[in-house]
Amino acid sequence: MKDKNCIFCKIAKKEIKKGPFYESDNFVAFRDGSPVNEGHTLVVPKKHFVTLLDIPDKLGVEMLNFVKKVAERLMEEKFGDGFNIVMNNLEVAGQVVMHAHIHIVPRKEGDGVRLVSRVGG
Ligand code: 5GP
Numbered sequence: 721m722k723d724k725n726c727i728f729c730k731i732a733k734k735e736i737k738k739g740p741f742y743e744s745d746n747f748v749a750f751r752d753g754s755p756v757n758e759g760h761t762l763v764v765p766k767k768h769f770v771t772l773l774d775i776p777d778k779l780g781v782e783m784l785n786f787v788k789k790v791a792e793r794l795m796e797e798k799f800g801d802g803f804n805i806v807m808n809n810l811e812v813a814g815q816v817v818m819h820a821h822i823h824i825v826p827r828k829e830g831d832g833v834r835l836v837s838r839v840g841g
């Protein structure tokens with residue numbers, strides 16, 4: 721599946737200025753444009769897949785290892801003392817960019833970030 725106008729495809733192909741800071745064979749990591757916390761990072765497959773369910777099983781291990789490496793690096797760089805991993809899949813779950821991506825959100829004590837909650841909760 722391809723999407724010529726997909727912003728994350730463009731970032732993955734390094735067609736825009738503020739591109740990936742880390743990459744593996746099939747994944748890239750770059751900073752979220754509207755971070756909820758300092759160091760908020762997105763991990764995306766280089767190929768255009770829409771949700772987790774579209775990402776081939778054979779990329780699963782590489783994806784998890786890549787997420788771990790990026791999270792480790794964010795911790796080493798003192799962006800957080802812990803981190804959340806979040807993935808929104810399809811619109812009803814809050815997915816806005818229709819190119820599969822994993823959020824890595826570094827966390828610090830008392831930062832006030834709340835990632836998954838019910839309205840009013
Ligand atoms: P979603 O709600 O789809 O899981 O999150 C999409 C994320 O992509 C949002 O956190 C948003 O800030 C980020 N984002 C959207 N457009 C761009 C962009 O052009 N560049 C970067 N770096 N991040 C973007």
Ligand code: ZN
Pocket residue numbers: 723726727728729730767768769818819
């Ligand atoms: Zn794409």
